[in-house]
Amino acid sequence: MSxxxxxxxxxxADSSAAGPPEEAAGGLWRDAFRRLRHNPTAILGAALVxxxxxxxxxxxxxxxxxxxxxDLSQIRPGDFPGPSREHLLGLDSQGxxxxxxxxxxxxxxxxxxVVSLAVGATLGVILGLIAGAFGGWVDSLVMxxxxxxxxIPGLLLAIGIAALLGRSLKSVxxxxxxxxxxxxxxxxxxSMLAQRRSDYALAARSLGVTRSxxxxxxxxxxxxxxxxxxxxxxxxxxxxxxxxxxxxxLGSPDxxxxxxxxxxxxxxxxxATEPLLALWPGLAIVLSVLGFYLLGEALREALxxxxxx
Amino acid sequence: xxxxxxxxxxxLIPILLGLSILVFLFVRALPGGPETALLxxxxxxxxIAQVRAAYGLDRPVHEQYLSYMGKVVKLDFGTxxxxxxxxxxxxxxxxxxxxxxTGAAILFAVLVGIPLGFVAGRRPQSWIDNLSTVxxxxxxxxxxxxxGYLLKYVFAIKLGWFETTGRQNVAIxxxxxxxxxxxxxxxxxxxxxxxxAFKHLVLPAIALGTIPLAIITRITRAxxxxxxxxxxxxxxxxxxMTKSVVTRRHILRNAMLPVVxxxxxxxxxxxxxxxxxxxxxxxxxxxxxxxxxxxxxxFPVIQGGILFIAVVFVLVNLxxxxxxxxxxxxxxxA
Amino acid sequence: MTRVQEQVDAIPGRGQGAAPxxxxxxxxxxxxxxxxxxxxxxxxxxxxxxxxxxVGIVGESGSGKSVTSLAALGLxxxxxxxxxxxxxxxxxxLLNMPEDELRAVRGKEIAMVFQDPMSSLNPVLTIGRQxxxxxxxxxxxxxxxxxDQAAELLLSVGIGDAVRRLKSFPHQLxxxxxQRVMIAMALACQPRLLIADEPTTALDVTISAQILExxxxxxxxxxxxxxxITHDLGVVAGLCDQVHVMYSGRIVESAPRRALFANPxxxxxxxxxxxxxxxxxxxxxxxxxxxxxxxxxxxxxxGCAFAPRCTRRVPESVGCPPALLPLEGSEPSHxxxxxxxxxxxxx
Numbered sequence: 001m002s003x004x005x006x007x008x009x010x011x012x013a014d015s016s017a018a019g020p021p022e023e024a025a026g027g028l029w030r031d032a033f034r035r036l037r038h039n040p041t042a043i044l045g046a047a048l049v050x051x052x053x054x055x056x057x058x059x060x061x062x063x064x065x066x067x068x069x070x071d072l073s074q075i076r077p078g079d080f081p082g083p084s085r086e087h088l089l090g091l092d093s094q095g096x097x098x099x100x101x102x103x104x105x106x107x108x109x110x111x112x113x114v115v116s117l118a119v120g121a122t123l124g125v126i127l128g129l130i131a132g133a134f135g136g137w138v139d140s141l142v143m144x145x146x147x148x149x150x151x152i153p154g155l156l157l158a159i160g161i162a163a164l165l166g167r168s169l170k171s172v173x174x175x176x177x178x179x180x181x182x183x184x185x186x187x188x189x190x191s192m193l194a195q196r197r198s199d200y201a202l203a204a205r206s207l208g209v210t211r212s213x214x215x216x217x218x219x220x221x222x223x224x225x226x227x228x229x230x231x232x233x234x235x236x237x238x239x240x241x242x243x244x245x246x247x248x249x250l251g252s253p254d255x256x257x258x259x260x261x262x263x264x265x266x267x268x269x270x271x272a273t274e275p276l277l278a279l280w281p282g283l284a285i286v287l288s289v290l291g292f293y294l295l296g297e298a299l300r301e302a303l304x305x306x307x308x309x
Numbered sequence: 310x311x312x313x314x315x316x317x318x319x320x321l322i323p324i325l326l327g328l329s330i331l332v333f334l335f336v337r338a339l340p341g342g343p344e345t346a347l348l349x350x351x352x353x354x355x356x357i358a359q360v361r362a363a364y365g366l367d368r369p370v371h372e373q374y375l376s377y378m379g380k381v382v383k384l385d386f387g388t389x390x391x392x393x394x395x396x397x398x399x400x401x402x403x404x405x406x407x408x409x410x411t412g413a414a415i416l417f418a419v420l421v422g423i424p425l426g427f428v429a430g431r432r433p434q435s436w437i438d439n440l441s442t443v444x445x446x447x448x449x450x451x452x453x454x455x456x457g458y459l460l461k462y463v464f465a466i467k468l469g470w471f472e473t474t475g476r477q478n479v480a481i482x483x484x485x486x487x488x489x490x491x492x493x494x495x496x497x498x499x500x501x502x503x504x505x506a507f508k509h510l511v512l513p514a515i516a517l518g519t520i521p522l523a524i525i526t527r528i529t530r531a532x533x534x535x536x537x538x539x540x541x542x543x544x545x546x547x548x549x550m551t552k553s554v555v556t557r558r559h560i561l562r563n564a565m566l567p568v569v570x571x572x573x574x575x576x577x578x579x580x581x582x583x584x585x586x587x588x589x590x591x592x593x594x595x596x597x598x599x600x601x602x603x604x605x606x607x608f609p610v611i612q613g614g615i616l617f618i619a620v621v622f623v624l625v626n627l628x629x630x631x632x633x634x635x636x637x638x639x640x641x642x643a
Numbered sequence: 644m645t646r647v648q649e650q651v652d653a654i655p656g657r658g659q660g661a662a663p664x665x666x667x668x669x670x671x672x673x674x675x676x677x678x679x680x681x682x683x684x685x686x687x688x689x690x691x692x693x694x695x696x697x698v699g700i701v702g703e704s705g706s707g708k709s710v711t712s713l714a715a716l717g718l719x720x721x722x723x724x725x726x727x728x729x730x731x732x733x734x735x736x737l738l739n740m741p742e743d744e745l746r747a748v749r750g751k752e753i754a755m756v757f758q759d760p761m762s763s764l765n766p767v768l769t770i771g772r773q774x775x776x777x778x779x780x781x782x783x784x785x786x787x788x789x790x791d792q793a794a795e796l797l798l799s800v801g802i803g804d805a806v807r808r809l810k811s812f813p814h815q816l817x818x819x820x821x822q823r824v825m826i827a828m829a830l831a832c833q834p835r836l837l838i839a840d841e842p843t844t845a846l847d848v849t850i851s852a853q854i855l856e857x858x859x860x861x862x863x864x865x866x867x868x869x870x871x872i873t874h875d876l877g878v879v880a881g882l883c884d885q886v887h888v889m890y891s892g893r894i895v896e897s898a899p900r901r902a903l904f905a906n907p908x909x910x911x912x913x914x915x916x917x918x919x920x921x922x923x924x925x926x927x928x929x930x931x932x933x934x935x936x937x938x939x940x941x942x943x944x945x946g947c948a949f950a951p952r953c954t955r956r957v958p959e960s961v962g963c964p965p966a967l968l969p970l971e972g973s974e975p976s977h978x979x980x981x982x983x984x985x986x987x988x989x990x
Contacts, residue, residue, distance in 0.1 A: 144323060148324055152328070159581075240452045249603070264458065293450050540757060543713075544828075549747060549781065552742075559768075563765070
């Protein structure tokens with residue numbers, strides 16, 4: 001999702017470059033996109049993200065079995081059928097098809113990641129926008145609140161909130177969303193502050209452009225670059241955190257829901273005999289996280305004006 | 310320098326106050342109030358009233374906050390529902406294990422990360438630079454619990470070099486004067502016990518230390534690269550200083566500034582990362598205690614634990630800020 | 644003016660009495676980076692600096708004047724840089740000297756002062772430490788001896804309250820003071836050659852005059868040879884006996900100071916002079932900037948690099964590179980690289 005999000009943003013900014021007001025920003029995006037296409041890191045990241053998103057969306061078509069249906073007839077304690085022609089990745093401790101569970105797991109990861117990020121980033125951006133646009137005591141108040149929230153390590157905050165709200169996918173999403181709010185608020189506010197002090201904002205003001213117009217038409221759009229970079233990286237973190245919460249048992253109360261983190265936790269006692277059952281969900285988490293991470297880093301580099309040639 | 314430290318300390322007060330309010334409201338914010346949290350959804354009205362009175366929940370909110378704070382400053386976080394013992398006692402006992410784990414993890418990250426980042430930064434595009442770049446990318450992308458499993462399987466189950474669970478073999482009974490098991494073994498002269506504790510500590514420390522390792526390597530590399538191109542390094546070279554003096558006194562001294570910040574930040578974050586690591590390795594620290602409290606909905610523990618870790622986190626960052634002033638005269642005199 | 648093509652350059656600065664202290668021959672520096680065309684920053688520079696001489700190297704940014712000095716001292720790094728030619732200091736070849744020996748020469752025999760004294764001083768060390776470390780390294784002074792000597796050096800560059808100043812950090816000093824500290828460091832071991840690379844560019848006009856005066860007095864007193872690199876002919880006018888004008892990596896004119904200002908022969912030099920405000924010029928005479936920018940150059944192999952911007956361009960300017968030679972009838976120490984030089988009566 002973040003890939004499509006990122007690319008769409010790039011493309012729409014690109015096409016809007018035809019209009020004069022956003023020419024500078026459009027040029028930046030066009031330039032960034034051109035560099036992304038030549039960056040092997042970006043391509044690898046984009047490929048991983050695309051695979052992840054496609055698997056998540058088309059899970060019902062791709063999965064050979066129902067991930068929730070247990071078939072205990074095929075398994076005995078200490079002896080789970082490994083990879084075979086019928087079950088490419090073997091069966092889990094409940095006799096469920098591992099591959100189908102991994103495929104459906106992508107759905108839950110993506111769902112939790114995107115929803116929590118969308119909620120958290122939106123709230124954070126709004127808070128940051130308010131703080132950055134109004135300044136003064138509003139700014140101080142918002143930023144102190146952000147400082148306090150950031151003084152609790154993110155994962156700890158998420159665990160606390162998820163524990164408080166009870167075991168459900170919804171509480172996981174809320175928990176991760178809350179963790180993201182101060183991050184985005186600080187980011188947008190900082191970048192807006194820098195933009196406001198910049199020469200072009202000064203120039204616009206000296207030409208008599210009103211403050212709100214400068215903020216909405218110049219400062220805010222130009223602050224979006226770092227937000228998009230952060231969103232891509234935050235998706236990686238959201239997937240890790242969601243897996244972590246599920247690993248601790250804070251995901252959905254329904255054990256048949258295939259969450260990667262929970263699948264991993266279930267293999268804790270089986271590690272000596274069935275290491276492959278731990279490998280698959282582990283690999284799935286690492287690859288999807290790596291994809292968003294590589295893409296985010298490449299985006300950051302591509303959008304960094306200091307690195308432009 | 311002293312005024313600098315004092316000013317930083319004063320800036321901390323509103324943060325700590327805000328933090329306490331946040332954690333206080335934490336439990337009261339949920340639908341049904343803390344009594345639901347304590348008793349679960351299904352409970353009799355009489356039982357709820359009983360609990361409300363017992364916990365002072367029938368009083369006005371500001372009064373509740375004041376009495377809560379009055380207890381907190383006396384390190385009274387209430388009683389654990391699981392163990393029926395004071396939360397502060399439980400935290401104090403387990404925190405030493407977490408501290409031992411966190412310390413070992415950060416030591417691992419610093420001892421490997423700084424030299425690696427330094428070499429990579431001095432020789433960009435070399436094989437060691439490329440290795441460190443790929444390695445740190447992977448290091449950040451692997452969640453601690455996945456890495457924990459991997460290490461456990463390869464080095465403990467397959468190779469048998471290290472232990473999979475716990476802090477020390479239960480058969481070993483030894484004195485624990487400090488609560489840090491490796492150190493205890495050394496102090497009491499019981500080297501086999503120290504070695505056993507060490508074998509239990511290695512894998513969780515590596516699992517927990519990998520993300521800070523990746524980040525410290527990256528930051529060191531970037532800082533060394535940047536500082537190497539600074540004019541004052543050229544000046545030092547022009548003065549004919551030896552290579553080791555240029556490296557140590559001029560490049561490293563300056564490059565360490567951002568690294569110190571990141572080490573502090575990561576140390577704080579490890580405290581929460583330890584929750585997952587301790588769960589993987591059944592390492593009996595504060596983290597695994599909090600993880601189990603999550604299941605039993607032991608809110609006094611969760612609440613106290615969060616407040617405790619957040620305060621430690623804030624204090625570690627304060628320490629970093631102050632040490633930053635120690636390293637950088639520009640900050641100190643600003 | 645007839646000139647035989649393909650002539651070998653004369654050596655600027657040669658024949659000033661005894662053996663030269665610094666002897667640069669056909670120095671070439673090429674920067675190569677992946678995916679880009681190699682840049683010839685220095686393209687065949689030769690020059691001599693006699694002991695105790697004061698020499699100015701003048702040119703616009705990008706002319707290769709700083710790169711020449713950095714390459715000579717091995718300060719350019721190794722990655723992506725190709726250096727050829729020879730640089731001899733007191734007979735020893737600096738370019739092929741083992742790293743350790745070169746480090747023993749730098750700071751002791753040859754010292755440098757750089758452009759920006761803020762970024763050129765280590766921000767986390769006291770200025771005392773930055774001076775004593777060079778005394779430790781090259782003169783074996785330690786502890787209090789080194790500190791006493793450092794305080795003396797600060798006094799000699801005009802910094803009062805020297806003992807207290809030793810404990811200051813660079814950010815606590817003004818720009819002029821910082822440059823004085825740089826000069827104190829450079830002169831700490833009484834070097835035989837001081838290279839000052841744009842030493843006043845980052846400073847205010849009044850401060851810069853003081854620094855130049857300080858450099859002059861110290862250099863003259865100690866008989867140190869000085870190579871002053873600058874884009875400002877005005878700076879050179881007050882300080883240097885011999886002036887080399889560089890353009891696009893080569894010396895285009897070289898002359899004793901008087902001859903250069905009285906009778907500039909290269910169109911680029913006259914251009915530089917015309918673009919500098921002068922008090923002896925009548926009011927109302929406009930300054931004449933050189934048209935175009937240093938990036939409009941021709942590769943030297945194709946003719947005169949200045950030709951695209953030159954008002955005196957003739958067909959012969961393009962095709963074969965002109966050599967650096969004295970004009971017929973002018974002093975042998977006045978060299979110019981031009982097929983159509985400016986006649987003497989031009990002003």
